[in-house]
Amino acid sequence: MSEDAADQGSGIRVANASVTYRNGHTALSDASFAIPKGSITALVGVNGAGKSTLFKAIMGFVPVARGSVSVLDRPVRRALREGLVAYVPQSEDVDWNFPVLVEDVVMMGRYGRMGPFRIARAADRAKVAEALERVGMTPFAKRQIGELSGGQKKRVFLARALAQDGQVILLDEPFTGVDVTTEDAIVALLKELRDEGRVMLVATHNLGSVPRFCDRAVLIDRTVLAAGPTGEVFTEANLRRTFGGTLRRFSLKPDGEAASTLLYDDEHPLVLYDDDHGPA
Numbered sequence: 001m002s003e004d005a006a007d008q009g010s011g012i013r014v015a016n017a018s019v020t021y022r023n024g025h026t027a028l029s030d031a032s033f034a035i036p037k038g039s040i041t042a043l044v045g046v047n048g049a050g051k052s053t054l055f056k057a058i059m060g061f062v063p064v065a066r067g068s069v070s071v072l073d074r075p076v077r078r079a080l081r082e083g084l085v086a087y088v089p090q091s092e093d094v095d096w097n098f099p100v101l102v103e104d105v106v107m108m109g110r111y112g113r114m115g116p117f118r119i120a121r122a123a124d125r126a127k128v129a130e131a132l133e134r135v136g137m138t139p140f141a142k143r144q145i146g147e148l149s150g151g152q153k154k155r156v157f158l159a160r161a162l163a164q165d166g167q168v169i170l171l172d173e174p175f176t177g178v179d180v181t182t183e184d185a186i187v188a189l190l191k192e193l194r195d196e197g198r199v200m201l202v203a204t205h206n207l208g209s210v211p212r213f214c215d216r217a218v219l220i221d222r223t224v225l226a227a228g229p230t231g232e233v234f235t236e237a238n239l240r241r242t243f244g245g246t247l248r249r250f251s252l253k254p255d256g257e258a259a260s261t262l263l264y265d266d267e268h269p270l271v272l273y274d275d276d277h278g279p280a
């Protein structure tokens, strides 16, 4: 366990965890990492590396066969009962034809705190309004979710996580199909949430954005290959281990400028400068 994880209070702690599906497939084995409260962590790995499986284990949707997972120093089940873990899904995982208003999607974040008949109280409506305002989606409250753009949909699901008062927010590919302005708005919001002490774990293929907004990174391929502060972990050597042959690389040395290396899997490249002359 890293020392800073202990200092700021534990956000997520995974210790020697293994997950085996019913069909016998072990998607994660002996995975360990710890992330502190008040941090944004990138979760990076190839398709099938076990990112969703790890999310499911943190949400308590799949049991760990060995090892343990704790959230804010509680067992996963208790965190689930307290509604502490919120999930922002990948766009492909949502049925956008389902007829539901934006404000109703956000209200779903309140369900865990309502009685069995799900009757919204004034406090629930206030939380929904506040969450929509925070992500800049108030004017869209009465629109059908399916009518929104990709970036707007992401913001609505982020609002649902805020309405839930999620202290640990798991985001699955938040930047896919999102333009640069919306990406910047999402990043700014995630940083605000971090400063409030929340914990964000972000599965992303957008390698170039990771050093820009993630304090830490967890690299996985059916186990944790490396985990820690981005500056220490997000290196070419570690990314090569994570992506193997699927990582593409370009070396650039324009006249009179610092040599740099571009690394990418399928989206925005990561630029590594070979000496100290790169941008701060």
Ligand SMILES: Nc1ncnc2c1ncn2[C@@H]1O[C@H](COP(=O)(O)OP(=O)(O)OP(=O)(O)O)[C@@H](O)[C@H]1O
Pocket (backbone or CB within 6 Å): 021, 022, 023, 025, 026, 027, 045, 046, 047, 048, 049, 050, 051, 052, 053, 054
């Ligand atoms: N319900 C399930 N039953 C059996 N095997 C599963 C199940 N869900 C996932 N797997 C397998 O577990 C492995 C990890 O899958 P997982 O969905 O966690 O990967 P991922 O890193 O999220 O991939 P992607 O980037 O494609 O979303 C894969 O080999 C997958 O086929």
